[in-house]
Amino acid sequence: MRAPSKINSEFHLIEKLFAPHADAKTAGHLRDDAASYTPTPGHDLVISTDMLVSGVHFPANATAEVVSARLVGSNISDLAAKSAKPVGCLLNLAISEAWDLPFLTDFASHLGAALAAYEMPLWGGDTVQSQQASVSLSVYGELPSGTMITRAGAQIGDDVYVTGVIGDGFLGLQHALAGTRGDSLAAYHAPRPPLLFGQKLRGLASSCLDISDGLAADLDHLCVSSHTAMQVTLADIPLSPEGQAYATSAETLADLLSGGDDYQLAFTAAADKAAPLAALATQNQLRLSKIGTVKKPVQDRFEAAFVDGSGQILTLHRRGYQHF
């Protein structure tokens, strides 16, 4: 994060709003060209980034609190899925005219609180002006070398699990777009990925990712990377009361399975891991649901089939939400 040549708004932004959230040892109070981080010996660095664009990934009139919570939640979700402990982050801000100093002050305050909650200090970043506001975070986590849980480890016969409930991200987005209210709005506004639970999945899960594109699309991603298929029992997919009230037809149920933004974890594990996983979920006060089984793919169709009570496969015309 570069300081400009004189006291002006970028300088103030960095010095007044963001430097208080920086790690002085690594980031030098955001006053240098780069941060310098000493990795923990014997650990790998896990690196991920997500961009959110105004009007695409959050409503153009979203509050600073919502933008901050969605930015941090969507990025922490990737570290949770890879079983990594956060150690730092970089922030890139493209600021539009609509984001005035009060908005940015509010944003920095909420961002700082969220970063503190995850013990993930700011290491640096860059700020520019743009016609359309956008925010990017690059997040850094650590884990013992060689232990990252990838998408590629699912084995035929493994159980398929999800955390939390599915579809509240979709329902919350509908509330946000329509200006209505409901319990799911909080899930959309402030995703809370199960970070501590995810960090304990090493040695238990054979593959994992976060559910960001939609459950169907994301299970397909596990299948493609692992060269497997999956069979999922529709009745076992956990829904909130609001989700249950919404999913009264195959079409509306499909909305919940292909809507994005859940920021829960989907993972696979061998059958003998069921007991320790259940115990771990209880310890973390987390809802954990076994929803299906990893299957041998038929004719290289690496995808998940969703089966109803009569053994019929639900047809999904759309498998995921396309942010792009």
Added chain:
Amino acid sequence: MRAPSKINSEFHLIEKLFAPHADAKTAGHLRDDAASYTPTPGHDLVISTDMLVSGVHFPANATAEVVSARLVGSNISDLAAKSAKPVGCLLNLAISEAWDLPFLTDFASHLGAALAAYEMPLWGGDTVQSQQASVSLSVYGELPSGTMITRAGAQIGDDVYVTGVIGDGFLGLQHALAGTRGDSLAAYHAPRPPLLFGQKLRGLASSCLDISDGLAADLDHLCVSSHTAMQVTLADIPLSPEGQAYATSAETLADLLSGGDDYQLAFTAAADKAAPLAALATQNQLRLSKIGTVKKPVQDRFEAAFVDGSGQILTLHRRGYQHF
């Protein structure tokens, strides 16, 4: 970098255009939620990021080659200034309608060549659509633990140096804006920061940064971080033939000192380092100029004074270019 739910343009972008430039071991062919990097034992990670916005940091009609070269050059410049060896990078792309598939194909090709030249593979990233195109790179370098050259180490009595010539970034921008040609256009289009030279500055330079905001502004940054002042001899500032022809008055000379985008290094070093620095410059076929001296600040004025042949201090109404 997330793969979407079906074969579509984002999938193609990642799989066809960017995955060939990824490091398979670290980035898993860009097919997972995150990259996993095993840091070199005993080394620190140096981390920096720069965003470039269309119409702000490059002309809206810039070619893919220019966008790629400016993106990589401006980021490598930060690693050069910190004396770090590149090890990887993340790419965030906000794609506007003007950036069609041929443009993006061209961009990926040039980016891949630039990353290969710096041995800096792609570790991941994110792609979104936006009304205004922008590109961000986060770059990662390594150096022996605790050896990063900061902005804060300048000592009173140290010599002040710059690499290359000053002001060609400014002159090249004028060509780019006016559609005219000149030798400096190449310096603007494809900055070539002295990376290998920068990596050898550990143990020689007491402070260093890259000249991106303008020489005057950036020397001020060294002064502020180091709590010093500087005196610079105008006649010793290296100019290209084009720069010499342009700087016929105090006003036009001031343009070159406060224009940004040079992506050369400015650093300080103790007087007894003059001989090894000169030898290092010769080995690297690099123009190195001693332009001034670090001074004790008067009344906490942490800034550089530019002195002409008659001992007068040049008045600079502007000290740097404000990208923000």
